[in-house]
Amino acid sequence: MAKQKIPAMPSIRRLPSYLYIVQQAHQINQEYISGTVIAQELKLEPIQVRKDLAITGIVGRPKKGYPTTELMNAINRFLGWDTIQPAILVGAGNLGTALAGYEEFRLHGINIFAAFDAEKKKVGTSIHRIPVYPLSAIDKQVKKSGAKIAILTVPSEHAQEAANLIIEAGITAIWNFTNHKLNVPDHVVVQKEDLSSGFAILSVMMRNRDQ
Amino acid sequence: MAKQKIPAMPSIRRLPSYLYIVQQAHQINQEYISGTVIAQELKLEPIQVRKDLAITGIVGRPKKGYPTTELMNAINRFLGWDTIQPAILVGAGNLGTALAGYEEFRLHGINIFAAFDAEKKKVGTSIHRIPVYPLSAIDKQVKKSGAKIAILTVPSEHAQEAANLIIEAGITAIWNFTNHKLNVPDHVVVQKEDLSSGFAILSVMMRNRDQ
Numbered sequence: 001m002a003k004q005k006i007p008a009m010p011s012i013r014r015l016p017s018y019l020y021i022v023q024q025a026h027q028i029n030q031e032y033i034s035g036t037v038i039a040q041e042l043k044l045e046p047i048q049v050r051k052d053l054a055i056t057g058i059v060g061r062p063k064k065g066y067p068t069t070e071l072m073n074a075i076n077r078f079l080g081w082d083t084i085q086p087a088i089l090v091g092a093g094n095l096g097t098a099l100a101g102y103e104e105f106r107l108h109g110i111n112i113f114a115a116f117d118a119e120k121k122k123v124g125t126s127i128h129r130i131p132v133y134p135l136s137a138i139d140k141q142v143k144k145s146g147a148k149i150a151i152l153t154v155p156s157e158h159a160q161e162a163a164n165l166i167i168e169a170g171i172t173a174i175w176n177f178t179n180h181k182l183n184v185p186d187h188v189v190v191q192k193e194d195l196s197s198g199f200a201i202l203s204v205m206m207r208n209r210d211q
Numbered sequence: 212m213a214k215q216k217i218p219a220m221p222s223i224r225r226l227p228s229y230l231y232i233v234q235q236a237h238q239i240n241q242e243y244i245s246g247t248v249i250a251q252e253l254k255l256e257p258i259q260v261r262k263d264l265a266i267t268g269i270v271g272r273p274k275k276g277y278p279t280t281e282l283m284n285a286i287n288r289f290l291g292w293d294t295i296q297p298a299i300l301v302g303a304g305n306l307g308t309a310l311a312g313y314e315e316f317r318l319h320g321i322n323i324f325a326a327f328d329a330e331k332k333k334v335g336t337s338i339h340r341i342p343v344y345p346l347s348a349i350d351k352q353v354k355k356s357g358a359k360i361a362i363l364t365v366p367s368e369h370a371q372e373a374a375n376l377i378i379e380a381g382i383t384a385i386w387n388f389t390n391h392k393l394n395v396p397d398h399v400v401v402q403k404e405d406l407s408s409g410f411a412i413l414s415v416m417m418r419n420r421d422q
Binding site for chain 2: 009010012013014015016017020041042078079080081093094095097098099101102104105108110148149172173175179181187189191193194195196197198199200201202203204205206207209
């Protein structure tokens with residue numbers, strides 16, 4: 001993967017949490033939401049909230065706060081979540097099934113329309129109404145749909161092989177839940193999800209508290 | 212939860228990746244590993260690697276790099292991963308099952324010895340050799356084991372209720388995979404895992420590339 005500098009990574013990581021809170025306020029017809037309220041909800045400093053949200057191009061209004069509709073739209077636009085994007089799931093095990101059932105993804109514009117698995121007994125079944133195909137069907141399904149995004153949850157030892165297959169088919173963005181660092185061509189972006197990262201944070205919080 | 216400032220969050224998030232690489236080098240009896248090699252593996256700048264690893268109190272040696280054994284120990288000690296900690300899993304659904312089977316956790320000192328689920332048909336079964344108990348058994352199991360850590364993967368609408376139960380039993384660190392922001396007493400630390408965060412990063416990478 002080409003080295004890509006993502007500025008404000010921690011801010012970007014927090015945007016989905018902001019979106020969630022603003023959507024809730026919007027649902028109960030709240031026209032404005034104050035930065036202080038958001039900060040309290042997320043246990044952040046108000047200045048951090050202002051800085052984070054500024055990357056989406058929106059600023060709060062004095063005494064009123066952020067207009068909810070505008071803020072929602074700004075976050076969704078910034079993340080590209082204002083359009084629906086077809087995506088495939090490669091690996092229909094426990095983690096894949098959990099992700100396929102994750103309702104938030106639909107709100108974020110991901111439409112997982114097909115899953116693929118190497119296990120014969122899974123082929124022909126469906127997970128959360130998503131049909132499971134054999135790996136050999138990847139090429140056809142990706143080309144037909146124009147999908148660019150793949151969620152990769154195969155066993156780590158098969159990760160590179162699976163990545164090669166999906167890239168060959170036309171996938172250019174991989175959300176990698178395996179432990180394997182993928183080798184991919186420059187035009188492909190990869191976000192590697194390391195579940196241990198969150199546990200590292202929890203561990204440090206425990207240590208700081210107990211010291 | 213008491214507001215706790217965790218400095219160097221992004222660095223801490225990366226520590227498990229460093230650990231993984233250093234462990235691999237150590238396994239093939241490499242005495243030293245250079246910061247440049249680590250940087251290449253993780254697609255980071257060498258200066259970032261030096262800064263990240265400095266928080267564990269270790270510095271590389273000129274021309275040689277980092278002594279692998281020392282670096283492994285330093286990271287594990289910094290994260291408190293040098294001791295084995297009993298942990299419970301609350302919610303034995305797909306995500307819980309995936310996490311229970313995640314081998315890295317054992318390397319990080321987490322020993323999930325019991326799972327709990329509200330569904331009667333799951334009680335009495337086991338997932339990855341971990342027995343599944345009813346929620347009513349939490350109190351006894353936590354007290355008996357002295358477990359302080361819980362991984363929470365129940366449906367979001369039952370998250371607070373489950374959190375109350377486990378805190379009452381003696382849990383003081385919750386790794387929260389639900390969407391619910393938990394209300395917990397000051398002595399309890401919570402790390403909320405938001406799966407959408409990683410997708411936000413991937414989305415920005417796609418946008419930056421396509422611009």
